[in-house]
Amino acid sequence: MSDLRTTQVNIASDVINFGIGQPGFDLLPARLMQRAAARRLDGVDTSFLNYGAEQGDGFFRQALARFLSDGYGEAVDADTLFITAGASNALDLTCTLFTQPDDVVFAAEPTYFLALRIFADHGLRVVPIPTDEQGMNIQALEEALRNERPALLYVIPTFQNPAGMTLPLERRRRLAELAAEHDFLIAADEVYHLLAYTAAPPAPMAHFADGGRVISIGSFSKILAPGLRLGWIQTTPALVRRFVTSGLVDSGGGLNPFTSALVRTALEESWQEEYLVDLRRTYAHRIDIMDAALQDELGDMIDYTRPDGGFFFWIALPPGTDSQRLLAAAEAYRVGFQPGTRFSSRGGLRDRLRLSFAFYDEGAIREGVARFARLLRAQDPG
Numbered sequence: 001m002s003d004l005r006t007t008q009v010n011i012a013s014d015v016i017n018f019g020i021g022q023p024g025f026d027l028l029p030a031r032l033m034q035r036a037a038a039r040r041l042d043g044v045d046t047s048f049l050n051y052g053a054e055q056g057d058g059f060f061r062q063a064l065a066r067f068l069s070d071g072y073g074e075a076v077d078a079d080t081l082f083i084t085a086g087a088s089n090a091l092d093l094t095c096t097l098f099t100q101p102d103d104v105v106f107a108a109e110p111t112y113f114l115a116l117r118i119f120a121d122h123g124l125r126v127v128p129i130p131t132d133e134q135g136m137n138i139q140a141l142e143e144a145l146r147n148e149r150p151a152l153l154y155v156i157p158t159f160q161n162p163a164g165m166t167l168p169l170e171r172r173r174r175l176a177e178l179a180a181e182h183d184f185l186i187a188a189d190e191v192y193h194l195l196a197y198t199a200a201p202p203a204p205m206a207h208f209a210d211g212g213r214v215i216s217i218g219s220f221s222k223i224l225a226p227g228l229r230l231g232w233i234q235t236t237p238a239l240v241r242r243f244v245t246s247g248l249v250d251s252g253g254g255l256n257p258f259t260s261a262l263v264r265t266a267l268e269e270s271w272q273e274e275y276l277v278d279l280r281r282t283y284a285h286r287i288d289i290m291d292a293a294l295q296d297e298l299g300d301m302i303d304y305t306r307p308d309g310g311f312f313f314w315i316a317l318p319p320g321t322d323s324q325r326l327l328a329a330a331e332a333y334r335v336g337f338q339p340g341t342r343f344s345s346r347g348g349l350r351d352r353l354r355l356s357f358a359f360y361d362e363g364a365i366r367e368g369v370a371r372f373a374r375l376l377r378a379q380d381p382g
């Protein structure tokens with residue numbers, strides 16, 4: 001049978017799947033993009049329909065640098081930016097340019113499960129680094145460095161996927177120092193940095209890029225729309241040169257020049273910033289709803305830290321509960337989630353699961369949590 005799907009999500013309409021870590025269709029900025037396209041597509045300027053500048057459209061990089069300078073609270077130079085087709089593309093290209101098969105990559109345990117898929121595509125060996133409530137545990141990292149020489153360390157410093165934790169500034173600084181001492185690169189996946197709902201997070205890892213070890217990865221997927229397939233790398237001009245001279249952009253030109261031209265307008269007109277302000281308000285509200293529903297329905301059974309940003313609740317289940325088995329049982333309750341094992345490079349974390357509040361409105365969040373509570377209580381022998 002032919003598959004005429006247009007979107008990655010493919011769930012039955014009566015299922016509430018909190019496993020989906022992407023914005024709901026109701027949030028996507030169709031009108032904003034329509035305005036940006038109308039402004040840019042004047043029928044005269046054809047430049048962005050040709051192969052693009054290898055580093056990315058210069059005007060777009062300038063607008064992005066201004067946007068990031070505001071968002072990060074520190075100056076970002078357009079020369080330190082390389083435009084990508086999203087964070088996944090940035091990570092994949094980083095692996096292509098800076099690793100060989102069988103190299104070691106250090107990754108937090110838990111970590112973003114699809115980064116593990118990219119590392120597998122490159123034949124990399126993942127060594128898990130334990131985390132605590134402040135993210136990657138630096139002492140554990142130092143111990144691991146006694147036994148292994150990583151080519152790359154992958155970290156999600158702010159509002160981590162899946163566990164929501166944020167590395168304090170001191171740990172960020174130490175990470176950059178260790179990278180210099182032990183000669184490895186840091187791929188810092190900072191896609192949630194601008195999705196802070198209470199207080200501003202510590203400076204992004206990009207702040208430490210001058211040392212020549214940090215590749216800071218950002219994306220419009222979480223702040224505008226995933227379908228744009230648009231993101232960026234921020235690093236030193238020397239490392240930018242490595243990306244700019246890659247075979248990929250030598251052949252195909254800079255990535256996504258057409259989309260970049262439209263998003264340039266959204267940045268220059270402050271439409272992106274306005275949209276982001278609304279988005280933060282919406283997500284903060286969804287956190288309130290999900291938190292209250294979880295407390296009401298399951299406060300006595302589960303444990304979690306309320307997120308201050310990003311997309312996720314990371315739930316500790318009652319002892320002995322296996323989230324993989326729970327997922328099999330969840331189908332009958334028409335609810336879904338991501339089981340903890342998916343975020344482990346070692347098949348661990350069975351007693352954890354991840355819920356995302358990004359895809360559903362408040363009514364669906366309440367109903368989904370009620371279903372989830374019925375499911376969990378039905379497993380409880382007590």
Ligand SMILES: Cc1ncc(COP(=O)(O)O)c(C=O)c1O
Nearest residue numbers: 086087088112161189219221231
């Ligand atoms: C930590 C993290 N990195 C990268 C991505 C994918 O980003 P992009 O759409 O820019 O490829 C996601 C999306 O869920 C994510 O959570």
